[in-house]
Amino acid sequence: MTTARVQPDHQMMTEAQRIVAAIAQSFATKVVGQDNLRESLLIGMLAGGHILLESVPGLAKTTAARVLADSVQGRFQRIQCTPDLLPSDIVGTQIYEAATNSFATQLGPVHANIVLLDEINRSSAKTQSAMLEAMEERQTTIAGVMHALPEPFLVIATQNPVDQEGTYPLSEAQTDRFMLKEILRYPTAKEEVEVLFRIDAGVYDKTNPTRPVVGLEDIRRLQQIVAGVHMDPVLMQYASEIVAATRAPAQYLSPQLARLVEYGASPRATIAFMRSARALALLSGRNHVVPDDIANLAHRVLRHRLILGFEAASARVTSENIIDAVLHSVRIP
Template sequence: MNTLGTAEPSTPLTATDVARATEAVDRISAAFSSRVVGQEKVRTALLVTLLSEGHILLESVPGLAKTLAASTLAQAVSADFSRIQCTPDLLPSDIIGTQVYDPRNHEFETQLGPVHAHFVLLDEINRASAKTQSAMLEAMQERQTSIAGTIHPLPRPFMVLATQNPIEEEGTYVIPHAQMDRFLLKEVVDYPEEADELMVLDRIGDDTLGQHADRVEPVATLADVVELQALVRRVYVDPAIRRYVVSLVRATRHVDQLLGADLGGYVEIGASPRGSIAFFQAARAMAVVQGRHYVIPEDVRELRHAVLRHRIHLSFEALADRVQPESIIDAVFRAVPTP
């Protein structure tokens, strides 16, 4: 198994660095596709999130292989994987851990919760209460948890994959905007193509998919992932691309000035500077996934919906008129000149 080279963040990437990174990404992608049929957008979004050291929110109806995608990616890179099924009675201690009294030694001992894993799947996060959702904020942002005043660092790499079902409202809680902003990307998972759905049945029929299928053999190590993340931080981003990103994010705050009162009235709150940071980080990871040592405008455009759809707050008029955030994002991208 190849080991990626390390260097200072300011060191430009060499052709050898890019080639070895591409080879590692291709191995992980192939392992992912061996179990998850289709869903190329999900695969790319998960890889970009992992290499960017971020977190991702996956939204779809049930049955579209979100859990399978998360566990497969974890297996491919030899990572610990935890799945947390969110329910209204889930407590913060059920996630981060708690102290338990040991009568044999007459003392309390700390039992770490399932969040202390490399990959954490929060299934149906919008079913957890606001108090439990907030327990994830420190873990996602600070990469640590606090139990009885003691700090417990989370493993590295660490990635949260949260899912939510958009069609059921009973027994759900709205995810606060501040917590939504913590997710680097929000990917909407769509139904598979007919050929992909037929392939799923074929794989179920020959026992290569489903509960009797074998686990994916690891094709990379955690050290490989950490070094890939370090490589992403060395990807070159031209000043023109940086200005392009800032212009796009700032345009979401002044849509009425850019697109007129009709569309502008649909946006109440635009993206914060976290949107610019997310574009910057994710575009560098996208460049590595595409086998380049530099970012191009197409990297930013490719990520526009995943980066911005959960950072733009639409008005009640937009909901009444069934205006989707993607249409506003596309209009902004058409209006802002591409370098």
Template sequence: MSNPPSQQPRDLARPAAHPAPSASSASGPGRPAAARRPGDFAPSGPAVSPADLERSGAIINTITGVFHSRVVGQENLRLTLLAALAAGGHVLLESVPGLAKTTAASALASSITGSFARIQCTPDLMPNDIIGTQIFNYGSGTFTTQLGPVHANVVLLDEINRSSAKTQSAMLEAMQERQTSIGGEVYRLPDPFMVLATQNPIEEEGTYVLPEAQMDRFLMKEILTYPRPAEEHEILDRSTAGSLTGPRQAVGTVTLEDVRFLQAMVDQVYVDPAVKRYIIDLVFTTRGSGPRPVPNLTQSVRVGASPRGSLALMRVAQAHALLQGRDYVTPDDVRAMRYGVLRHRLVLTFDALASGIKPEQIIDAVFHAVPMP
């Protein structure tokens, strides 16, 4: 839109609220007066056995304990990382320097007994430095394949926007197909496989903007905020006690089999047809259509969410339900993770960017327009 922010329509000008309302909220944008109760979306029989739910909760608590031992605060980040791990997706972390992006990624990796690789992205980083290459052996006269660091269970791409477009494209096949192609041969990536990428939004020199195709490969994008005063005080206390830089005692260990079990449980979380219809209506509304289109939305959004966005909303909602100890999805699970799933899938117009409209405002307008089942 070409109008200044103060003259934008009410739905798009309203500031985004974060974090999202919890499942216990009694009202909110997009909720009809007589909304169905959460239990109305449960299956007729148990989708996940109580024993499996208990085991899932124990795995989640172990990872949470390791996270809290390394990172102060950042609850939205913890929830995003846990949901993405359970859903089997990748996460893009964005913030100014010093907000524990790399620390949080390494904390998640340290809680899992799998392989971990950290790749520092620079402008001279080549695709072969990530996926691997073939090396000629002069003694035998043959080529041998050396796999790159991307062949790990958890891969941290630090400052991904500092790598060139050619190097960024090398991750497309790995993130989507879970494989790499080297010398005409296909090499499967480990299972589970998760990419955690970080980027700094305030520095432009020597950086390359991630294309939409690359952004869409990330299941979620989390934007970190500054800690509250009490949290920053705890950071100082930990620093003086030596717990920030000194040896860290492991809180617990999660095996790769535990992670695969957690992801299998997400597959079994029940999604009611009404919730699926709700997700479809939301995604169609981001494209300027839907049952109740947002007025003038196409003036602010050039490209809405793709079907991959619908799949991501459902998958992350299933993961969020499992994190809450439930075996079924409610509309509030969809709402709780809406920013992380959709903020990087909406391509704003130049007028919207010039007017200072944020993706979160568009998302709030969409959720306000679409009634909850």
């Protein structure tokens, strides 16, 4: 029997804003700028999705993930992906214990609340696929025994777009399981100077750890509140039409752009729109979704789900250009 969703009342929204503000303030003490990153990480955590980050090295991806985990009293694990990384290094394995003449299960680092897969495209396809069950089913299987993952559970995977030597591109099935893809930009000169000031002040010293401001139970409560945020069926139709436009580009885009799109987004994109739009509405202090929530999420939801033909590269057309054209072609309710 399905429990009816209850739209958050004023008291619930006030409590939600208190928790979100506390996390945001804690995040800002260690991470300078990167507002979109903070927003995407919170959306992923509150909506139960996973985040794919793309950036050059040194833009505080690991710091952001660790600060978020520490702020909510969650367990954090960082996995450095390399070509020799094995699936058992991620999900766990069985260890023989001579003293008891038996095998004991040793859970892998994926059994944490926030897992950072650093440079995921440097691991082999076999190792990448080991994450599929964990990300989709929220469980791992070791020697035929299923082990549930903790809740909340958030996977943050990073990839470097610059150095592609010795990498294994993510498959479409793998990228489709990430709710959002965020692209990080270089900080401004002012932000970079602020980082230097904080280094001098000892903000990043190990003796100055991030202190928890909320608990995991607060996050689970926020997830329940997000699920109750009202999304009008008209807006669900709007999100569906945006996704549909990527599958039938000839009906929505100019012939020059339409021929560059080989495959559009899957139904997971529509689901991602619904879940992430509710989370974004909550972060914005509303108990209902508005059209701007969907439009603001379009690039993050679709940029890793569109497959463009080889002609797109020669024409210097990116998925961002296609998404912009789609947003202009679909009527806003």
